Structures are given as structure tokens and as C-alpha cells.
Amino acid sequence: MGRKMVGNLTTVTSNLDNFMVGLLCCAHASASTDQLDRTQINYLRAEQLAAYLRLAAGNENFLGITRAKANFKNGQLPLGKTEEAQILSNQLSYGLWGLYSSAMQVAGLIAGPERLLTDQGRALVAEMVTCMGEDQWQSFNVLAQSNQVIVSDVEALAPAFNGMLRDTPLRRSVVQALLNWQSAKPLQLELYSKSTDYLSHFSGEISVPVFCEWLHGQTETSDALRVTIAQIQSLEPLLILAATLMEWLQGQKGSDRAALLDILQPRLEGLSFSSAWQEVAKLPHRSFLSRLFESGNAHDADALLSCVLEQNKLVMQQRGGAAWLEWQGDALRVRVANDRASIPESLSLHCHGRWWNSYFIGSFLQIARQAV
Known part of the structure; x- marks a missing residue:
């Protein structure tokens, strides 16, 4: 029932930073190879490096925070597919490669098992690189090719990387691509319009049932969306x-x-x-x-x-x-x-008096809110 309105997000894809990092990982992963196993290793390295960059900037809201913090504290920052390098028990399954790729594929940002960027995906990455700085992006790629990075190099690159993640116009571009993509179903396009209106007048903790009540009560809500709600x-x-x-x-x-x-x-x-x-x-x-x-x-x-x-x-x-x-x-x-x-x-x-299931609306609202 939730898929009638939200065609791409899942209950675990509610972090906009993760989508942005995922796109950068895709760009790095396939830049020097067309072999799936090599692409996956490159992706893991980029995700691990991005985790340390986010941590160095004080951002702890990412997958694998526990192991990343332990490695950072010890000053040992290995990269790759080895057990000591992976920041999750099975990083390919439980990290960005496994959890965030489907949503990006449905939105037309990546394609195929290798997670290759589409034209739209490349355009977003180009915006990110411009925001981050071409030299800093090259530094990211060089570091991500290493088996291990040092804390001082991570700390030097972290401000530019974090600045890119926090850039409001860039975040709005990514949200637009995820929630309001060109081939999205009509109800998702309407939901995007309504959610931006709702969030522009809202502060506090997001509640799916409260939002649904508000949506149901709006005179401009279409009959199709009202019935689904x-x-x-x-x-x-x-x-x-x-x-x-x-x-x-x-x-x-x-x-x-x-x-x-x-x-x-x-x-x-x-x-x-x-x-x-x-x-x-x-x-x-x-x-x-x-x-x-x-x-x-x-x-x-x-x-x-x-x-x-x-x-x-x-x-x-x-x-x-x-x-x-x-x-x-x-x-x-x-x-x-x-x-x-x-x-x-x-x-x-x-x-x-309560809701136990979000019907993907919760993730939709969380992503939409992070562009404000």
C-alpha cells in the first residue's frame, strides 16, 4: 500500500548524507575498472574513507559508526575488503552498497549490478565535486586507493568533504532527484509537493499518522491520494x-x-x-x-x-x-x-492510538526534511 505513494525509498533509507556518499562511492568504484569484484572493493574503500571523513568532522550519523570510532581512536584506518577494514559485519550487505542502491536505481541515478552512474547520477556527482573542490575530490580518490590511511590526512580533507555534505543547494538537488524524479508515479510527485508544503510550516518530531491526518484534511489533496491514505x-x-x-x-x-x-x-x-x-x-x-x-x-x-x-x-x-x-x-x-x-x-x-508501520512515508518525510 505504501508503494502506491513511495516508489523507491525503504524503511532504512532515510539519511540524505548516505545517498550523497553512496553516489560518490559509485563514482569512485567504477572509475578504473569494469569488473564487479574490483568495483565492490573500490566501493568499500570509498565508503570506509567517507566514514572516517564524516567522523573527523563530528558527524556520527552513518552506518558502521561503532567500528569506525574504534579504529579512529586507535589511529588505525585500514581500507578494503579484509575483516579488519570492514566497518560492518558484512559491509556489502548492510552498508550503502546493499541498503541504498535499490532506491538510487529506481530513481534513475545508477544502473546495473556494478552501480554505474546514469547521466543524471553523473550530473549530481559533478555538482558534488564542484562543491567539494576538484583538488579535494582527487585527494579523496587517491586516499581511497590505499590499504590504510592516516588520521592527519583524513582530518585535512574532512572540512571540504563535510562542507559538501552540508551544502543546502546541493542537498536540495539530491532530494529533488530522489523524491521528485522524472518518471515517478503521480502519487509520489503529489506527495513530494504536499510534504514540502507541510514541512515548511512544521518543526518538531516527524509523525507519519499526524502527517497522514493533515494530508487527508487538505482540500487540494487529490481523490486518489486521499483514498490511499x-x-x-x-x-x-x-x-x-x-x-x-x-x-x-x-x-x-x-x-x-x-x-x-x-x-x-x-x-x-x-x-x-x-x-x-x-x-x-x-x-x-x-x-x-x-x-x-x-x-x-x-x-x-x-x-x-x-x-x-x-x-x-x-x-x-x-x-x-x-x-x-x-x-x-x-x-x-x-x-x-x-x-x-x-x-x-x-x-x-x-x-x-499508535502506528507501528511507516509505509515508507517516514523515510520520505525524513529525506524531504533534510533539504530544508
């Missing part, structure tokens, strides 16, 4: 109910079914769900969601428990594993326990 608003409480019941039951090993029903039943008072989500085409697990919806609105505690257990069994069968929860007679068997499990006094207030 309403569908998400109607589904989220249902997902929270499913997750809450599942987590609670994981802490009820050996509990009697009747006792569980006695606990659950009074907590269903006032529970009510909207049906707007049912208009979504090709929605996964529709049968489960429909049963959960009907049981929740009917305040049927027994049906809710059965619904959650049966869905867990189905999902685990699809994964080739055993159900985490199942009845043994009237007692609950728990294979995967949750010792911190609890259940709120009012599931109505609980399910409708």
Missing part, C-alpha cells in the same frame, strides 16, 4: 491488533484457553475497524485480514485467537518450519517465547 489508516490498527495478540500469546506458555479468553474479552470493548482497506486490489493475506477484521468488530475473543494461531501456522509452513503457537488440548504450546509479553487494558485505544 484512508486505506492505510484503516489497515494499520488491524495490523497492530494482530501483532499485539501474537506477542502477548508468545508469553502465555501453558496457559489455559478459557483463562486467555477471560483476559482478552473485556479488552475488546469499544474495538472497531474501518473497511476502507478492503478496496485494495491484490492485498496479500486478504483472507486472514478479513477474518481478523470480522472477529475484531464482533468482539469475538475466541475467533481472534484462532485467527492469529492459524495465520502463524500457515506462514511457518510456507517457510518450512513449525508453528510458534499451537493448542495442545486446551493448553497453549509456545515454541518461540516472548518473556516481555503484555496486553493493554484497552485494545481499542492501543490499536487506534
Whole structure:
């Protein structure tokens, strides 16, 4: 449902600096080779060097901060694919190469398994190089070819590198390329326009549900976007109910079914769900969601428990594993326990008073805000 509005970002791509560094890493990685394994090593070196440059400038908001800080403190700054050089346990998977590339590919900034810059990607990198300085960019490339760099060289280059990352016009160019790219779907283009308006009058912590309420209430919001928001608003409480019941039951090993029903039943008072989500085409697990919806609105505690257990069994069968929860007679068997499990006094207030999923809107707003 979130993909109707946000076509490229994920829940973990909310840092604009990381996109900017990722583009520079792509530029460095493929400059001297067309071999994928060599490109990956070059990319890792550039990402590691960029981490130390950011750290030297006082910026600790990047992937791999723990290992980077330890290396920096020891004065040992190795670069490459070796275990001691990697700033994450598996840097290719958990770093910029793995987490940020898909979003840049969808936005048309890079292409192919080698993460080659497109024309638009090269244009952005050219802006970055101009901002940073051609000589400083050359210094970056020279340092990134080393097996190890020294702290003094990093500290000398850090101000220019950090100045480039903090340049407001440049940041706006990158945000525009990520969120408002030429082939983005109409709803994303509208979401970009609306989010810039919202953020221009907003300060404080970003809240996806508050933004959705604001968006839904704007008279200029298109019917298509308004309907999508309403569908998400109607589904989220249902997902929270499913997750809450599942987590609670994981802490009820050996509990009697009747006792569980006695606990659950009074907590269903006032529970009510909207049906707007049912208009979504090709929605996964529709049968489960429909049963959960009907049981929740009917305040049927027994049906809710059965619904959650049966869905867990189905999902685990699809994964080739055993159900985490199942009845043994009237007692609950728990294979995967949750010792911190609890259940709120009012599931109505609980399910409708919070959001657990961002539908990529959170990342969208975070990226948009970082251009201000």
C-alpha cells in the first residue's frame, strides 16, 4: 500500500548524507575498472574513507559508526575488503552498497549490478565535486586507493568533504532527484509537493499518522491520494491488533484457553475497524485480514485467537518450519517465547492510538526534511 505513494525509498533509507556518499562511492568504484569484484572493493574503500571523513568532522550519523570510532581512536584506518577494514559485519550487505542502491536505481541515478552512474547520477556527482573542490575530490580518490590511511590526512580533507555534505543547494538537488524524479508515479510527485508544503510550516518530531491526518484534511489533496491514505489508516490498527495478540500469546506458555479468553474479552470493548482497506486490489493475506477484521468488530475473543494461531501456522509452513503457537488440548504450546509479553487494558485505544508501520512515508518525510 505504501508503494502506491513511495516508489523507491525503504524503511532504512532515510539519511540524505548516505545517498550523497553512496553516489560518490559509485563514482569512485567504477572509475578504473569494469569488473564487479574490483568495483565492490573500490566501493568499500570509498565508503570506509567517507566514514572516517564524516567522523573527523563530528558527524556520527552513518552506518558502521561503532567500528569506525574504534579504529579512529586507535589511529588505525585500514581500507578494503579484509575483516579488519570492514566497518560492518558484512559491509556489502548492510552498508550503502546493499541498503541504498535499490532506491538510487529506481530513481534513475545508477544502473546495473556494478552501480554505474546514469547521466543524471553523473550530473549530481559533478555538482558534488564542484562543491567539494576538484583538488579535494582527487585527494579523496587517491586516499581511497590505499590499504590504510592516516588520521592527519583524513582530518585535512574532512572540512571540504563535510562542507559538501552540508551544502543546502546541493542537498536540495539530491532530494529533488530522489523524491521528485522524472518518471515517478503521480502519487509520489503529489506527495513530494504536499510534504514540502507541510514541512515548511512544521518543526518538531516527524509523525507519519499526524502527517497522514493533515494530508487527508487538505482540500487540494487529490481523490486518489486521499483514498490511499484512508486505506492505510484503516489497515494499520488491524495490523497492530494482530501483532499485539501474537506477542502477548508468545508469553502465555501453558496457559489455559478459557483463562486467555477471560483476559482478552473485556479488552475488546469499544474495538472497531474501518473497511476502507478492503478496496485494495491484490492485498496479500486478504483472507486472514478479513477474518481478523470480522472477529475484531464482533468482539469475538475466541475467533481472534484462532485467527492469529492459524495465520502463524500457515506462514511457518510456507517457510518450512513449525508453528510458534499451537493448542495442545486446551493448553497453549509456545515454541518461540516472548518473556516481555503484555496486553493493554484497552485494545481499542492501543490499536487506534499508535502506528507501528511507516509505509515508507517516514523515510520520505525524513529525506524531504533534510533539504530544508
